[in-house]
Amino acid sequence: MKTKCILASATLLLVAAALATEEPATNCVHRSCCAPIEAAKPLADKSLYQLDTIWTNDAGKTVKLDSLRGRPQVIAMFFASCQYTCPLLVSRLKQLEAGLPATFHGKVGFTLVSFDSQRDTPAALQIYRTQHALSTNSWTLLEGDADGVLDLAAVLGVKFKQDTQGNFTHSNLITLLNSEGEIVYQQVDLNPDDSNLARRIEQLTAH
């Protein structure tokens, strides 16, 4: 059984690799080909994409979370002025992205959602993107109102609190969503070993 699985994933890998060489990666990133079909299907019972909060991305465009539908997403909450764990979190996610086999690049998205409805304007997020060199193909940066932040934190299981200086203390939770927005894996804290998360991403994107 095990060998069969390995064989199957190896075949999938080969197929994925073949597809990747045939078509430019950008096709997969935008998923324009697949979006209408996906949208026709109702969202799963536990899909996070049922949250109807309107977010704004760093380009100033308003989006709902279901705009992320179509490819797996690694999602984490942060705030741009965070001096402590957020930069560490983002650099870990970048390392994780860089460490994925080349065939998976662009097939998984990375989404950072801000706790800071006051200070993290689209402009502030844009600066953050530049500072941390986050590619527009893979990375989505979102900000929204306090209630939306509370809802998202609640479904993710993220605990947070704003202190008197306006900074946020928060748990460092990295969540992997499948292409339908269901939680498939969560990594608590800044675990120095991301290999489990990487393996889960590879499993998801291989299908």
Place this chain on the structure above:
Amino acid sequence: MTPCIRTMPKILQILGLATISAWTFAVCAVALPAPGMVRIADGTYRPFFRAAGDPKEVPVKAFALDILPVTNGEFLEFVRTHPQWQKSRVKHLFADESYLKNWAGDLDPGTNAPLKAPVTFVSWFAAKAYAKSHGKRLPTVAEWEYAALAGPTRPDGENDPEFKRRVYQWYVTPSPAKIGPVGLDQPNFWGVHDLHGLVWEWVADFNTALVTGDARGDNGLDRQLFCGAGSQGARDVENFPAFMRYGFRSSLKADYCVHNLGFRCAKDL
């Protein structure tokens, strides 16, 4: 401060009625709360458990609070008009499998969920949606704790031994299988019923309960809260009910539906 509040004590003194100053707040309702709600005056909430750097006192701005917890009967009206919150239709992202478990059907609370009893087996999302549909919101931890601090005769119930004793009694008694009707207890100083003695209640920011001043130390407070020695960090080590509420809140997730957990709504004034 409104002129009303400033002048009232003087008027009372003139009338020879210089009693509890807090009375003036109650008498002097500047903004009238909606029916079924009372005004809880400005005050201060002293967090039961503080991380380093957390303020010792949190100011609570005057707000309106439901006099009673939301009942099965009221929740029935809500699910009638908001079918997405009916038992069989709810999305399980927003409520776990126990949602309205004691109800007989989508529009039938049945005998296990009397209309006058507080609605339980509701998730945070369901409670929030109910509140929103009434133009209200859930109270914050600070607001809830501040309102619940009041005994029957004074806003600072912690200085009322008899009140404290009764509250303790409830917290050490397991909840009955069938929870009784709302509003039968003696109202507190603000006129609010059932903050203690009937069910636990959701608050808006339940998921902020276990965060310390250091994001890397989230799990640290967990240990502090539940190990004996850790209780030394609490403001009032004798305040066992507050301790239990903190422990309970920190164990909750937004989709949890529990047999003795209900809610009431609050509103800005």
